[in-house]
Amino acid sequence: MRLDAVADQVASQVAATLCPPPAPTPEEAHAQARAGLAAALEGSAGQSLQVVPVHAAEGELTGYVGVLERSSAGTARFQELLDHLPAGVVVHAADATILTANRAAERLLGRTLTDLRGMTATVPEWRLLQPDGRPMPDAMYPVHQVRRSRAEVAGFIVGLRRYGPANGDEGVSWMICNAYPVFDGAGDLQEVVVCFTDCTDLKDAERRLSKSEERLRLVLRGSRDAVWDFDLRSGEAYYSDRWWEMLGFAPDEVSADQQTWRRFLHPDDRMALDVFMRDLLGGGRDSFSIELRLAHRDGHYVPILSRGFVLHDEAGRPVRVSGTNTDLTERKESERRIYHLAYYDHLTGLPNRRYLLEQLNKVASRGSRQARVGAMLFIDLDNFKQLNDTMGHEAGDLLLQQVAERLRHSVRDSDQLARLGGDEFVIALENLGPSDQEAAVEAEKVAHKMLTVLERPHRIAQRTITVTPSIGISLFGGTDASIDEVLKQADIAMYHAKAAGRNTLRFFDPAMQAAIDARSAMETDLRQGLQWHHFPLYCQPQFSADGKLVGGEMLLRWQHPRRGLVGPGEFIDLAESTGLIVAIGHQALRDACQCLARWSALPVLSDISLAVNVSVQQLVQPDFATGVLAILEETGAPPERLSLELTESILAENGQDVIDKMLELRRHGVLFSLDDFGTGYSSLSYLKRFPFCALKVDRAFVNDAREGSNAGAIAELIVALGKTLGLKVIAEGVENEQQFGFLREHQCDAFQGFLFAPALPLDEFERRYCPA
DSSP: OOHHHHHHHHHHHHHHHHSOOSSOOHHHHHHHHHHHHHHHHTTOTTOOEEEEEEEOTTSOEEEEEEEEOOOHHHHHHHHHHHHTOSSEEEEEETTSOEEEEOHHHHHHHTOOHHHHTTOOOOHHHHOEEOTTSSBOOGGGSHHHHHHHHOSOEEEEEEEEEEEOTTSOEEEEEEEEEEEEEEEOTTSOEEEEEEEEEEOHHHHHHHHHHHHHHHHHHHHHHHHTOEEEEEETTTOOEEEOHHHHHHTTOOTTSSOOOTTHHHHTBOHHHHHHHHHHHHHHHHTTOSEEEEEEEEEOTTSOEEEEEEEEEEEEOTTSOEEEEEEEEEEOHHHHHHHHHHHHHHHBOTTTOOBOHHHHHHHHHHHHHHHHHHTOEEEEEEEEETTHHHHHHHHOHHHHHHHHHHHHHHHHTTSOTTSEEEEEETTEEEEEEEEEESSHHHHHHHHHHHHHHHHHHHTSOEEETTEEEOOOEEEEEEEESSSOOOHHHHHHHHHHHHHHHHHTTSSSEEEOOHHHHHHHHHHHHHHHHHHHHHHTTOOOEEEEEEEETTSOEEEEEEEEOEEETTTEEEOGGGTHHHHHHHTTHHHHHHHHHHHHHHHHHHHTTSTTGGGOEEEEEOOHHHHTSTTHHHHHHHHHHHHTOOGGGEEEEEEHHHHTTOHHHHHHHHHHHHTTTOEEEEEEETSSSOOHHHHHHSOOSEEEEOHHHHTTOSTTOHHHHHHHHHHHHHHHHTOEEEEEOOOSHHHHHHHHHTTOOEEESTTTOOOEEHHHHHHHHSOO
């Protein structure tokens, strides 16, 4: 048979083997291929045949190559056959040098056939890599493995680092190699055929998958989430180790199926979860998130956040459900702590004001719907500040804790108990009766019970302490008053209980609210009056014993836009309690100094001094002294004719601070007088320590100043004391000749009162006492 005919037959047989019929085993296919190729060579003397299988990148057998000794023409024909194969083929001689290669090999190896022929399989030539990326030693090259073992090498992964024209690194190509020995008739190794297919994309995909799996493992390990997965078609269920660990079980300790999680579910969650799962699997949703509780091995329930997705098929039917479980124990505990901090008092553990108001709105709504009346009890401990000051805040805290505990055990479960702050507690009593009268009776019983409970002795710091409460009561549910208003009413009633002697209770009376409203309205009017300068000064003259005008006292009035002229007795207390007295007093002092400056140019009036009252709130201001001096400089008033009147109560506030301010002003000529001497903190040490220039006998002693009376004796002593200390003595409130005669006889220096003249507007004062 001619060699070209043999080559044709070989080619046709090889082509046939590239698409082998189904079913034959690899051994059968190999035998069939060899038989076919042998038949094609029948009659060709000297021809030896080797059958080499060819595998695809995935390792699948795709055909066979017949290798035989042939002439140059046959060799060319055979080379053409190899060039049409999709896989790279390199034929090595027995000494591992390359004899030939196909076009696919040239393309995959990046070298021409001319370059390849005669090359050896060594590291400097190829720089092959192992599957893990390390350099591959010569001994591991597929051709050397076959030469050494004389056996086939299949599915061997090789990396080839390729270099460009400028020897630049062009990356690594990965290949699946299969190498086969070719023996001659004597059984000696004649050639090694190496077939390889590019699997770079597969290798990259494998590497990406590996990294992705590693990344997922690390993420899941770090997140501490528990993974689970249900295949709804096969019924297969997967619960991760973390899933079981979250519930206190070992991974293989409990048999698992798709219903396992339901067996751990809290009974109260089952109905809601059944509804949720029906909606999830029947509604076409792709993702979900739900909270539930699963039983722990120890018996408690673990709060879980379960999140995941649902996979649907082409028809929209759910086929897979996967997700993660997150343990919410720490988050729930944090939420509980935050809630407790927001709604509970840290010292006593009782609800705070915020919680109380929220609950009271619910209580009031229920009472309104049921037409039932409730009551608010506002409890304040008597003299708690004194205990705190004497025994310390730690003792005070212990007392508050004991009081809270007693109150907690004295109320019904339906009652609302809270600590508002400090030593103030509130109890809201719900559903006391259908009418105000019945509710009041029940509320009074509870209040008396609280009085009894709280007045029992407390043991604090090895001491027995007794504290009493004052309780204010306000009813709610029978009126349209808001909860805030009810709370204020109870507060008002509590202050009336304190005013009634403490350790008692008082109900809120609408008259109390009327007084509060009037006070609030007056405060608003005071602020407007201050802004509009509605506080004119009146001046009441002071005379010597011989009737000479020697001074005057500036008295404040309020020109109210609706009520007319209002005396100081109606607004001074409110001005002091609101702090407005500081601004009002500052304005009055400025007006008085402007008057002094103007009168300094008028006959008679240029010689008198003017007294201005100073409140305790003015005097304690740090800049009081500098403020007075600034007004004197601004107005040009002579400081030696300005007398600031202080009450004895001021002197008990901060003695040294007051003395320092007085001495500063005295150095500039300002005078000081002590008002209402004998009615407050009377002490001779005041007169000795403080730089007073005058003292005033209070009208309480002047009213009954006569021989043989106690008041007269006191007035006589005050005058004598003033004379002894070198102080000017002024009697105020002189209304008749008897009082005037008695005081004049005992050498009082100056007199002031209705016997001489009332307080007059400044312009009228000028007209009366300044000659034309």
